[in-house]
Amino acid sequence: MQRLIRSAVTLVVVIAVVFGLLRQMPIEGYFNNYDKMTPTQIRVGLERHGLNRPYLRALMSFLGNLLKGDLGVSNRYRVGYPINSLIAQKMPISMSIGILALITALALGLPLGVLMARSAISAKRFKAADKAGSAFIAIVESIPFAVYCLFIQIYGTELIRKYIYLPMLFSKENIATWFLPVFSLSLANMAMYAMWMRRYMIDEYSREYTRLARAKGVSEAAISTKHVFRNAIVPLSQYLPTSLVVTLMGSLYVESRYSIPGMGGLLVDSIKRQDNTLVLALVVVYTALSIAGVFIGDIAMAVLDPRIRLTRSQEAR
């Protein structure tokens, strides 16, 4: 409960800061043909955007509406359209792609990490798997997403087109068009999960309790699942809720490259167009989501690892 209150305070401070920053945006950005407008037109425009109102008054009325669950209407991105409906239309799309990508990443990344770890601590001849996996991780982790995402789109489309017709753009109805965006989106997480899994598995394998278990005659499989995996999954469990929450925000790159009408890029777009109400609404949503993600992550970690004490003050990711 106390934590909830403090999260709310954080949220309000974030809103206040962003609100203040938005006030610094250039006035010209609120108008499409600033050069031709008469001074009265500009006055009217500023009035309509609420920019003539005193900072505190404007902030208070925004917070007041927020309490009523009303995020307001968009001002520049889609003039006069309720932001609630805007987000309600876009979020499910980003979410379905994001969750698919997350599932793909987990389903491929975790086994890859386990495989790599076992190959790394095994006899020499199996090391190849670890090497190949490491190379994959190194490539994905180090090359900018923008670059490999682009190459996947160009060459991936060309490759798949040899077998079936594939439009370059995403379409909800055409399943084939889901594959490349989901795949591109999952790679980074896949590599991350594989890397963490490998690292922690190796760490845990060399721990005393594993040695003890082995000495007691517990089977390798049981050691892997009961001891090592359970311990290794702890740090991962903390990230998972956050990753889940991140899917809601969509991916700017993937969505713009494949024309996916999701949340990705909405924030950047609204900032560039200076749609202040939309920026604020998105900041509210994202902040709430990320606080929630961290919260769930901490709980998950504490549940899985009783050694970690979740004290009152301990709640970042």
Added chain:
Amino acid sequence: MKRFKSALAAVLAASIMLASCGGGGGGGPTTGSSGPSTDVYRQLYGSELTTLDYVATGTTVEYSLLSNTVDGLVDFDRYGNPAPALAERWEHNDDYTEWKFYLRQGVMWYDYKGEELGEATAHDFVTAAKYANEAETDASNQYMFEFVKNAQLYFEQSADRLEAANAVADKEAASIEDFYVANGINPDEFIAFDEVGVKAEGDYTVVYTMEAPCTFFLSCLSYNAYLPIYGPLLEEAGSSFGTDITNIAFNGAYIFSEYEPNVKRTLTKNENYWDAENVGIKRIEYIYNADEVTIAPTMARNGEVDFAIIGADILDSWMKAEGTKDIIHNSMPNPSFAYFYNFNFEPRFDAQYEPDNWLIAVNNENFRKSMFHALDRVKAISVYEPYDPQKFLINTITPRTFTMLGSVDYTELGNLNAISSSDSFSASKALEYKELAIPELEAAGATFPIKVLMPYNPATTDWDKECQVVQQQMQDVLGRDYIEIIIEAGPATGFLSAIRRTGNYAFMKCNWGADYADPATWTEAFTFNNSYGFFYTNENRVLSEKPATNKTAATQAIVDEYYSLIDAAKEIPLDFEARYNAFANAEAFLIDHAFAVPFYMSREDGYTIDRIDPFTIPYAPFGVSRYHYKGRVILDKSMGMDEYQAAYDKWHSEWKSLQK
């Protein structure tokens, strides 16, 4: 690795299954690529509509699309002549202060499903005019009403009313009356909308009364701010007017039938349109793609879409390649928008770029002339237009073909004729003036090289490249010991406010767009109190805490003379020949004294693959007519350059013969 592979397969299968469940949603199957259709026109788009309120919007993407769905009073045909739209005919009184429009009867409004709502009448124009001039609407193009009697006054008063209401709501003022008293507003002076010069006489006549004689009012009418609104719908929708296709009505050639933001939008032919037989294209499909610019060319080549802009980057190779070289053609020069290089007379930039030194230089006419003649505009424009730069170059501020006096182009009138017939670039002249300028500048205390701050907006495609070309080219002509051009990126957001309007540049490309069919529209960038070159003296115009009072006496004398020429021209409202000649002489005076370097006129889309016959497109340097799909014809394949040139020559001679 085997396990890895099977896991991969499993996940793929799972994701595909999930995808098919999660996908859902309506919408039919996407149109397959069957043979070239002449009924359907498909194109990609990258910027989404921000509003469907066609009266309030000020962006091209919006009014270009929406004006296809709502007919105004007057259109322009493919030769730029006024053509009837909702008004069957019109007349004006002798001194052009009253314009009367007689409407077509029986034209209906429809909703997005094509269901009839009611008849389009004269009242819809009054409703729309009131809506546009109401401060609450915040209409971008409201300034287009400046010629209509009392419209500006009404708008300003409604702004006062709006502010008063907001102040009371915010508890900034105890009551509306208090607000008026505190701000020196007298509510008794408020006028009713009846006093604004737009009226319905009966159901089928609209009358506009002008502030002053206005010969060019027809050209204003073609702007979206003058389009009608179906009254009952506006009343019902209130503030949600134009937020979705369910909240607007259509009476034009097309009905906005499908709108899925960031996915697609569709215009469907209005079968009941009064001029339906001239509407050839049955459906216009817009498919969203954020990277439209890079993807459209390939899709157009493959026949997946019918339109693509071919950017300068790929132009060279596509113009050579089989399969594409025969389908790329140029666009028509568009005289509604023009660029010129401007000198800044009130430098307020950073001390490291030596604003005081620039001030000395810019006040020296020989220095300006050396710059004027040193700029190789062909080279600069070839960044955008490598093959036919002459077609777009202009030697005057007003683009040629913008307006005609009888059969003579405005740019060939009076003293402008000599200027428009020769290219300003001449290395030898530039050096001559440089030799003249050097001793004068030294005497005035300038130091060499003169630093020339030339900013650009990084968000404008290829402007950065142009700057690099111009920098190198001008420095090569004039010598690096004479000028040093410094190119600097301005902020992408709020560029004009940060750079041009605050005098934060020395020499920079600027632009101006025409608003109406009269030479006066092109003087607005240079009038007293403009935010371009600041060559007037005004103690009240403060830039970075310093008033605009830094001209030398010599400069001031030239400026004064220019303003008296402009004022004299404006005093001639009805004698076209005298008026046009007077404006032409004033413009020539400005260019002769090198206050600006004319550059080029709008290239519209530049090189394109476009299955539409470009000469079926309405031609008008102002308003929304040129965006209309009505009358356009889709060809089996996009024109190549040769076909285009032949068709252009034919069109041009027809056009020429119509000018008399």
Added chain:
Amino acid sequence: MPTMQKQAFEAISDAASKALAGKPPFERAPYSPEAGEEAPHEAYSYWRSTMRIFLRNKTAVAFLAIMAALLVFTFVQPLIPGQKSPTEIFNDERGIQIRNAPPSREFWLGTNSIGQDLWSRIWAGTRTSLLIAFAVAIIDSALGIAMGVVWGYIRAVEGMFTELYNIFDNIPQTLMLILISYVLRPSVSTIILALSITSWLTTARFIRNQIVIIRDRDYNLASRCLGSPPLKIIARNIMPFLISVITMRAAIAIPNAISNEVFVSYIGLGLPLAIPSLGNLITSGIDKMLEPSLRYQLIFPAAVLCLITVSFYIVGNALADASDPKNHTI
């Protein structure tokens, strides 16, 4: 693990002495931190072991060589005679710009769309990007580690830091970037400021999380029970554990900063084209990706960028592994 052994030793002897208190034949020794420090040391040099393990990793050594060669070449390239200027526009005999010329003997990697030499632009761009990356990485690591350690270990400030983190983390980076570029104009120092203003948060959080995981481990509990001051626990118990992750973070900060620069260019807030950087070279290359004959303008800068980021990543990781004391016993 010398620290752990030492602590275990201390803990056991302390417990034993408690149990036997007052009983002969052993006298209870008074607690003496100095005496505790006198635990037996192996003949072991941390850095020498690190070096040895690192050199054992052949791939990493190879990439280190590549990285070194790249770095040296990047900075030496303009000094080599016959190199073209990265900003000069080249014209042919007719005075027309040599636009989009494919790679040739004259222009090794071709020219861009206004006739500038891509080869020299790539190296100039690499210089800019590396400069940015190093500056950002230094700020990022210094600020991130300092904040992370304080945040993670000192419970008194933890709550406040967490809230501050949540606040800063939720202010959109794009908003900051736009405002910074509005106030300061796009330039190298603006980009450095813009990129480092938020990136250290991630490092701080990462370090903090590592500390949270380690700080309650048994040996730290033991140390705390034994009254070791926090600074000492941080320096002796926690830092050695962290050196490896810090090394990795610092090494990854460089490819990260380069990626960020690419991202910022992609959304149109990057450096002006007059200052070539890998970010704006790639962004302008992206526009040409669908045209196979022009793809070289994307592929060459992308290849150089990948080479740099991959080698930093691999070397960084190898160094992290090598600097992990756990690996030294093997």
